[in-house]
């Protein structure tokens with residue numbers, strides 16, 4: 611393949627949105643004693659979150675967010691303890707692609723160590739184009755899987771409406787992006803709600819795109835459809851989750867209408883229930899979430915500034931899921947309900 615013909619990745623974040631967190635599928639961990647600024651810049655331009663972490667902290671990261679898609683290991687870091695950490699990581703994280711960073715001069719010197727560590731790919735860290743070519747090959751692989759975009763008007767809307775289903779997608783290896791269109795200043799301090807949204811996304815292994823539209827006035831925003839259209843173009847989702855139109859909150863209804871228009875070409879479009887949903891909310895799809903309902907409660911606990919709101923009480927969250935599972939009894943105890951605007955016809 612001629613690398614010069616490789617199109618640049620279309621992962622640029624639309625103006626008006628900020629990428630506040632990335633899922634592990636776009637995390638690139640670098641083990642190196644050198645700063646490697648050009649390499650980190652190239653990874654950032656390709657839509658990755660590159661982080662320089664020592665091996666011990668990488669192990670912590672994997673425990674928290676799941677394995678990164680890319681691990682770039684500088685040859686000179688491969689001492690005995692690092693090799694042991696690498697070995698343990700490779701056993702637990704099969705989806706992580708490990709690439710050895712070694713210049714032409716040192717590649718042969720480190721070849722034996724690299725082979726011993728099971729590394730078959732070697733790229734020159736001073737040649738960001740070569741590293742990008744490697745990254746893009748991975749992005750092509752990822753593009754064949756399911757991609758989920760969950761859209762909400764305010765921080766915590768998505769997590770309440772479909773948090774357990776998003777965690778289920780993550781468990782199936784699907785890429786999950788959360789698009790939250792406002793920072794929810796009306797519901798609490800701006801900075802803390804932003805940080806809570808980041809914490810919640812990280813705990814789900816999801817990418818977070820955060821807009822800054824004025825909440826309670828989304829219906830009057832001419833930017834709304836444009837922002838969602840750009841996010842849809844960026845993520846190219848196979849499934850979109852959004853508010854139901856059966857909702858008393860004007861922001862939720864506005865986001866529903868805008869998303870239906872922006873996601874007109876997406877194969878599957880599902881509408882979740884918010885605490886402000888009306889009695890007209892009439893779900894026909896029930897996603898079993900027995901394995902993820904507890905984790906959903908943990909994710910919602912990240913919204914500390916909202917603690918005390920009745921709809922975030924764990925027993926209500928669990929009881930609601932228990933109620934909706936009646937459609938799937940007796941095999942399933944917990945489910946999240948969705949109105950289906952468009953169905954891809956697959957079970958996942």
Ligand SMILES: [Zn+2]
Nearest residue numbers: 763764767862
């Ligand atoms: Zn809301």
